[in-house]
Amino acid sequence: MLNVVILAAGQGKRMRSDLPKVLHPVAGKPMLGHVVDTARRLAPAKICVVHGHGGETVRAALDAPDLLWAKQEPQLGTGHAVLQAMPQLAAVPPAPTLVLYGDVPLIRAATLERLIEAVGDGKLALLTAHLDNPRGYGRIVRVDGKVVRIVEEKDADDAERAIREINTGILVAPGAALARWLPQLGNRNAQGEYYLTDIVALAVAEGMEVVTAQPGANWETDGVNSKSQLARLERIHQRNLAEALMEQGVTLADPDRIDVRGELVCGRDVFIDVNCVFEGRVTLGDGARINANCVIQDAVVGPDSVIGPFARLRPGTTLAEDVHIGNFVEVKNSTIAAHSKANHLAYVGDATVGSRVNVGAGTITCNYDGANKHRTVIEDDVFIGSDTQLVAPVTVGRGATLGAGTTLTKDAPPDQLTVSRPKQISIAGWKRPQKTKTSRKKE
Numbered sequence: 056m057l058n059v060v061i062l063a064a065g066q067g068k069r070m071r072s073d074l075p076k077v078l079h080p081v082a083g084k085p086m087l088g089h090v091v092d093t094a095r096r097l098a099p100a101k102i103c104v105v106h107g108h109g110g111e112t113v114r115a116a117l118d119a120p121d122l123l124w125a126k127q128e129p130q131l132g133t134g135h136a137v138l139q140a141m142p143q144l145a146a147v148p149p150a151p152t153l154v155l156y157g158d159v160p161l162i163r164a165a166t167l168e169r170l171i172e173a174v175g176d177g178k179l180a181l182l183t184a185h186l187d188n189p190r191g192y193g194r195i196v197r198v199d200g201k202v203v204r205i206v207e208e209k210d211a212d213d214a215e216r217a218i219r220e221i222n223t224g225i226l227v228a229p230g231a232a233l234a235r236w237l238p239q240l241g242n243r244n245a246q247g248e249y250y251l252t253d254i255v256a257l258a259v260a261e262g263m264e265v266v267t268a269q270p271g272a273n274w275e276t277d278g279v280n281s282k283s284q285l286a287r288l289e290r291i292h293q294r295n296l297a298e299a300l301m302e303q304g305v306t307l308a309d310p311d312r313i314d315v316r317g318e319l320v321c322g323r324d325v326f327i328d329v330n331c332v333f334e335g336r337v338t339l340g341d342g343a344r345i346n347a348n349c350v351i352q353d354a355v356v357g358p359d360s361v362i363g364p365f366a367r368l369r370p371g372t373t374l375a376e377d378v379h380i381g382n383f384v385e386v387k388n389s390t391i392a393a394h395s396k397a398n399h400l401a402y403v404g405d406a407t408v409g410s411r412v413n414v415g416a417g418t419i420t421c422n423y424d425g426a427n428k429h430r431t432v433i434e435d436d437v438f439i440g441s442d443t444q445l446v447a448p449v450t451v452g453r454g455a456t457l458g459a460g461t462t463l464t465k466d467a468p469p470d471q472l473t474v475s476r477p478k479q480i481s482i483a484g485w486k487r488p489q490k491t492k493t494s495r496k497k498e
């Protein structure tokens with residue numbers, strides 16, 4: 056049994072943004088969303104998010120049936136914040152309570168599992184780290200090796216400030232003890248806040264053992280207070296995602312130049328060139344090749360398909376095997392069957408494209424009439440000449456050929472050439488206009 060409290064009430068002034076701090080995204084997902092998802096992996100009985108700054112914005116962004124919410128207003132400190140969650144966690148028997156921060160997005164479940172294990176039957180467990188520069192953090196004060204209290208930087212004397220073991224803020228406390236301690240906290244300290252960290256001295260006074268565990272990597276417990284720190288964690292997270300992809304066998308031209316903002320599922324022998332962005336849920340089949348500078352969102356790329364360079368696959372794109380989507384081609388809400396190609400400068404939207412279709416350069420499905428979207432159906436073995444507009448709804452029959460420059464407003468029958476184009480004329484003896492003397496003077 057475990058309960059989780061996530062502190063997310065702080066303002067985050069240094070973000071200089073109207074968006075509450077915990078909603079700023081890492082890899083396209085709010086920081087708080089990362090923490091909630093990690094908490095879920097621990098299969099706790101309850102998860103309670105303490106929110107405050109930003110009113111209902113935070114709750115509205117992340118609400119889900121498995122989340123409880125507690126409002127902290129005003130924000131009087133971390134101890135006061137956890138106290139607000141206690142009514143939501145009231146349970147018999149009380150469970151150990153894990154405290155997480157909504158602005159510490161990269162904490163790993165494996166680290167938390169170790170901390171939870173350390174609690175045993177009724178210890179207080181703190182996640183601590185040893186830092187070369189501990190400035191700003193609460194320090195872990197030990198006597199004879201045993202933790203006796205935490206002192207905040209602003210309340211510390213010189214000797215305490217020299218301590219390099221810091222409080223990450225993440226801890227697990229026995230539920231009943233926590234409920235007993237929180238109302239006892241005072242705010243007579245340098246910041247006039249109710250410090251959660253003061254529960255350590257209360258535990259020690261009761262004779263409870265205080266144990267510690269460390270994160271696998273220090274970035275796991277790094278918090279975000281500024282855009283610069285947000286960008287730093289984004290890079291660390293992206294690098295971790297890239298490592299995981301390579302471990303699965305994906306070839307990345309440069310693991311520092313890929314951005315995955317969602318879930319990227321790859322088959323065997325997938326190659327991804329530099330500067331590609333994947334958003335939402337993207338699946339790349341065996342042998343797929345994504346050339347440089349592509350943006351792919353909520354799409355399925357079939358086996359041995361080749362995308363880009365400079366291609367954009369938007370939501371609802373499903374490509375079968377050996378489909379080629381080339382430079383400056385945009386595909387949206389469309390299915391394209393096997394061996395079809397759109398290699399240059401095209402827009403394929405709300406279309407059903409068959410097998411072995413050639414979509415010529417500059418082809419556009421005119422799917423939007425200003426009010427409604429309409430579908431285009433292109434059957435198997437169609438050849439579409441360059442610079443063709445397909446004004447939907449329209450169907451191009453199997454094996455049809457559309458002449459270059461056609462504006463198709465009616466269905467094209469199968470196996471025929473359909474072309475809409477003024478007849479070409481040439482005017483004999485025609486002379487190009489010459490500049491007159493007066494207009495030359497003006498120049």
Ligand code: UD1
Nearest residue numbers: 062063064065130131132133136156192193222223224250
């Ligand atoms: C806290 C710890 C400190 C630790 C540091 C790690 C205390 C007293 N100090 O300090 O020992 O080294 O974190 O970063 O706990 N929050 C609320 N409501 C509040 C105050 C804070 O929800 O009233 C939330 C914040 O949004 C944030 C987290 O709690 O997510 C930590 O708050 P912050 O003000 O950053 O704590 P620190 O003073 O840095």
Ligand code: CA
Nearest residue numbers: 224278279280
């Ligand atoms: Ca902090």
